[in-house]
Amino acid sequence: MYSFDLSRTEQRVFNPSQEFSSKAHIWSMEEYTKLCTEAQIDLEGFWARIASELHWFKKWEKVLDWDSPWAKWFVGGEINMSYNCLDRHVHAGRADKAALIWEGESGDTRTLTYGQMLAEVSRFANVLTDLGVQKGDRVAIYMGMEPELVVAMLACARIGAPHTIIFGGFSANSIIDRVRDCDPRVIVTQDGTYRKGSEIKLKAVVDEALPSCPSVRDVVMYRRTGSPVDFVPGRDHWWHDLMADASDVHTAVPVASSHPLFLLYTSGTTGNPKGVLHTTGGYSVGTYITSKWVFDLKDEDVFWCTADIGWITGHSYVVYGPLQNGVTCVMYEGAPLYPQPDRLWQMVDRHKVSVFYTAPTAIRTLMRFGEEWPARHPLQSLRLLGSVGETLNPEAWKWYHEHIGRQRCPIVDTWWQTETGMIMISPLPGATPAKAGSVTLPLPGVDADIVSLDGKPVPPGRQGFLVIRKPWPSLLSTVYFDPACYVQNYWSRIPGIYFTGDGAYKDEDGYFWITGRIDDAMNVSGHRLSSVELEAALTSHASVAEAAVVARPDPLRGEVPCAYVILQNGIERSDSLRNELIQWVSMEIGPFAKPEVIRFVSGLPKTHSGKIMRRLLREFTSQGFIKGDTTTLEDLSVLAELTAKDEEE
Secondary structure, three states: OOEOOHHHOOOOOEOOOHHHHHHOOOOOHHHHHHHHHHHHHOHHHHHHHHHOOOOOOEOOOEEEEEEOOEEEEEEOOEEOHHHHHHHHHHHOOOOOOEEEEEEOOOOOEEEEEHHHHHHHHHHHHHHHHHOOOOOOOOEEEOOOOOHHHHHHHHHHHHHOOOEEEOOOOOOHHHHHHHHHHHOOOEEEEEOOEEEOOEEEOHHHHHHHHHHHOOOOOEEEEEOOOOOOOOOOOOOEEEHHHHHHOOOOOOOOOOEEOOOEEEEEEEOOOOOOOEEEEEEHHHHHHHHHHHHHHHOOOOOOOEEEEOOOOOOHHHHHHHHHHHHHOOOEEEEEOOOOOOOOOOHHHHHHHHHOOOEEEEOHHHHHHHHHOOOHHHHOOOOOOOOEEEEOOOOOOHHHHHHHHHHHOOOOOOEEEOEOOOOOOOOOEOOOOOOOOEOOOOOEOEOOOOOEEEEOOOOOEOOOOEOEEEEEOOOOOOOOOEEOOOHHHHHHHHHOOOOOOEEEEEEEEEOOOOOEEEEEEOOOEEEEOOEEEEHHHHHHHHHOOOOEEEEEEEEEEEOOOEEEEEEEEEEOOOOOOOHHHHHHHHHHHHHHOOHHHOOOEEEEOOOOOEEOOOOEOHHHHHHHHHHOOOOOOOOOEOOOHHHHHHHOOOOOO
């Protein structure tokens, strides 16, 4: 762990305007402190008060059953996420309000009101029921960013069938891993989707995976592109055929607060993805209130989170959080730079977006094209900007503030994880003075700290481990079929405290500054990948004997994977093989996981017990030299090869 020179940290403070604060849900630091104090004094009462803003079919008997590290929230309560996203607003007289504004990459648009969404979701809930899907059955969804993806999610929630959404950029092998772990009865997909002007054929990928997915009995396919697809009678069904015969009336099924809402797979330390399980009641409350507070959502807002729904940000802040708040949400099918670098800003103006939430990778990419592209657009509708993913560096923060927010929009730079389910640390835009590069302060009800491995707080400027001391409603309930992994990964490093795996430090004002992962995972353009997962993909190639993958900092993508590869005996090193391995990783995991660099080596730095010393590889990859402790290294000659000039490079 390291100490930081706080005098070099961004010192300027960006205060919310008086006009913004006067209309905000949380309008001052005094109000923020009041809420934090309420939660500190009576954590259960605090969350119960917030939960009462949602619809419950049956009120809970106990707010929190905490048997560390196992938490059950709103015990005895019955709720339905789909009802809180749709029915509640329709019954309140907002059936004709736009729930979803969708734009395709080619510019075609669709708008669905809350009333229309309820009808479509009810139809698809009946479709799933007619296919034999029952409460508790899993449903896999492998789609592009279409309104039907949201319809499928909410229909699953409506009947109590946990969904697992598989990112549309994943390969057939990635689908197989996830489907075989959770055994869904149905996969919902589409013929294809559009990105960067090309069609991505999704049904073909599903077809490739299905022979290895014996649990799947039915495939429901939405027609988007109209391209020919293989169709297996009895197994495959067209979305439009099933929906045409389905009733648009369906009564939402009350489910226990602890009932699983969804599984979302994230990289694990074993190389296999692990299924993070979120339950309905606590996740509903957490995403509802953080959407309301962090984005200061009002009834008239048009909210656009640019994340793909295949990741947790899309679950929490494209769909569930905003729709529970009854706002209008924007979805976009395609690439942010297509056909030119001002596509996002065109859409902001066209749809009158007021709250815009995107990733630092996107911001840095747009910075590269210069300020003239956003300058072509007034962007007058914007009132709040947000950031999610890896750390938003100060330079990107300032560019975002000046050229997109025109120095009038607060920025909420947020920290959270797939496992936390909801935003945990963030400015509150009407209250918190912001600092470029800092996620500022924990939200009310979140007991975050930065500690050493003995659990003791570290002083300002000293890097430590970011932890959460007390449970919160949207905490993952377990790792699917692997409770030991849940305990080991999140609660064993510092017993009794949730271990995030991130390093961070506080400044003298108590603001949190995230420094990145402290384990072997990496954050590539907002996608969390483990070294072991990438290494497993490389070593599955017949030419590779062993591999080690580490992250290198990248100004655009946050981090990029760099691989060190030992080839099988008799295999010659070549540029063509290097390119083949890069494409192999793309096929095994997805294009976003391709290594930036593959370096062929004769050996890897290992301890005497055979453990690869990735910290040495990270040091060499990022700095070009190794100064760290090498006393446990088995063979010093491998360092000489690493540090010697490689003629191939």
